[in-house]
Amino acid sequence: MFQLFGSAIGQVVAVSIVIGAGLPALFAFGVRALAQGAGGSAEVSGEAGKPMMKIVAWITFAVVLAVIAIGLAIIISSGFGYKVSFEHIFPTFIKK
Amino acid sequence: MTLELLLLILVIGTAIAFDFTNGFHDTGNAMATSIATGALKPKTAVGLSAVLNLVGAFLSVEVALTVTNAVVRLQSSSGAPNPELLANNGHELLMIVFCGLIGGILWNLLTWLLGLPSSSSHALFGGLIGSTAAALGFSGVNWMGDGTKLDGVVGKVILPAFASPVVAALVATIGTWLVYKITTGVAERYAEGGFRWGQIGTASLVSLAHGTNDAQKTMGVITLALIAYGVQTDTTTVPLWVKFACAFAIAAGTYTGGWRIIRTLGKGLVEISAPQGMAAEASSAAVILTSSHLGFALSTTHVATGSILGSGLGKRGADVRWGVAMRMVLAWFITLPAAGLVGAVCFWLGNGIGGYAGVLIVFGALVALTFWMIAHSRKTAVHAGNVNDEWQPDATPGASVASDETIGAKA
Numbered sequence: 001m002f003q004l005f006g007s008a009i010g011q012v013v014a015v016s017i018v019i020g021a022g023l024p025a026l027f028a029f030g031v032r033a034l035a036q037g038a039g040g041s042a043e044v045s046g047e048a049g050k051p052m053m054k055i056v057a058w059i060t061f062a063v064v065l066a067v068i069a070i071g072l073a074i075i076i077s078s079g080f081g082y083k084v085s086f087e088h089i090f091p092t093f094i095k096k
Numbered sequence: 097m098t099l100e101l102l103l104l105i106l107v108i109g110t111a112i113a114f115d116f117t118n119g120f121h122d123t124g125n126a127m128a129t130s131i132a133t134g135a136l137k138p139k140t141a142v143g144l145s146a147v148l149n150l151v152g153a154f155l156s157v158e159v160a161l162t163v164t165n166a167v168v169r170l171q172s173s174s175g176a177p178n179p180e181l182l183a184n185n186g187h188e189l190l191m192i193v194f195c196g197l198i199g200g201i202l203w204n205l206l207t208w209l210l211g212l213p214s215s216s217s218h219a220l221f222g223g224l225i226g227s228t229a230a231a232l233g234f235s236g237v238n239w240m241g242d243g244t245k246l247d248g249v250v251g252k253v254i255l256p257a258f259a260s261p262v263v264a265a266l267v268a269t270i271g272t273w274l275v276y277k278i279t280t281g282v283a284e285r286y287a288e289g290g291f292r293w294g295q296i297g298t299a300s301l302v303s304l305a306h307g308t309n310d311a312q313k314t315m316g317v318i319t320l321a322l323i324a325y326g327v328q329t330d331t332t333t334v335p336l337w338v339k340f341a342c343a344f345a346i347a348a349g350t351y352t353g354g355w356r357i358i359r360t361l362g363k364g365l366v367e368i369s370a371p372q373g374m375a376a377e378a379s380s381a382a383v384i385l386t387s388s389h390l391g392f393a394l395s396t397t398h399v400a401t402g403s404i405l406g407s408g409l410g411k412r413g414a415d416v417r418w419g420v421a422m423r424m425v426l427a428w429f430i431t432l433p434a435a436g437l438v439g440a441v442c443f444w445l446g447n448g449i450g451g452y453a454g455v456l457i458v459f460g461a462l463v464a465l466t467f468w469m470i471a472h473s474r475k476t477a478v479h480a481g482n483v484n485d486e487w488q489p490d491a492t493p494g495a496s497v498a499s500d501e502t503i504g505a506k507a
Contacts, residue, residue, distance in 0.1 A: 020382025
């Protein structure tokens, strides 16, 4: 029982750290890029904005949104008896 | 009306009432941080959370008919109730479920009155364990399952309860630390604005996940009662009206907003900022979704509390109010036995007196205690207007609002 629990919780810890801490970190990177793009009062240093960084920022936010969309797909599909498989890298729905 | 029909009606009513308390008890898990940082206005936050819980409840078409099997032995693994409990239109089974639900509701209301986020699923399980033990003895309780998989009170309730807050706290600590590290050099006000959006998104995910998990439990309990009484024979589907009733009950509960609990989670534990809030909700969403994807459900409450605590640990110079945290942990420890005791006492009382009188006395006690607690909460009301006020550690526990501000306040 304890072993079973240990291995299950171990997996939860591993995946949660990657997604649950990685996602805010990625979002933080986007916020920083956006601030560098805006420049001026957005940054502590008050430097002039670098417009290219805005593009980097929005790409980052798009990646964050995509990860959340996959999360949603997992919740919704499991409710309908499907699961999301990453076997082909691109997420696909398969019947449980 | 036969006694069993009366019992069935009362079981359905108390189950829906439990679902309602489940909703308002858990609003804070998803929305406390967004309310505390001002990312969402209090009313907007509970509204959003209610809608997402409603949607979530309908998304979970997976059958939850065997929900009680996690902790008690009332049903077979196919969902059919044990035949020996079915005499007299399922009188004994209905009585057990009825008393278990009462244990769950009363514990949920008491912890809400004290402003303590405790797990609604543990309250329900505790109540059922107590009433089952009172009716069938301790052998009616599924303590460990058969040992081949995570099952029973130990595998599905106690072990996850110890582990989940720690896991969530760890993830949120790392997340918060990374977020502050990465955004060094960004003006604080600018970062706050950005993270508020992230916070709303992740909090929404937590609300949706909550709806898919928690509404199901009540649906399973009501359907079990219908099967026991004999009006339903299908053990693979939940009737549509049950699904509607539970979905709307949990959403209505969520919209009511357990403001006392929201306040404890958003203001009491840690003074939270938007980056911390986003890290906390992202951690909660990730832990809840990963664990339920792997087939074992963690309590949303334990995860959310752990995450918020972690967001305080991960930020340099942030204060964590350990006194508040200890009160919560204490409440978690006694949730199962306390709800169990209420469930057991109700069963002894109802069954001992017997007949219509027994059932009505137990139900009367539930109603009376519910009104007493609601009336008591009004003395130091917490509501959308004062939920974000400065934390008053010395004021009434469970509200911690300055007393002069509560005069004339509406709940």
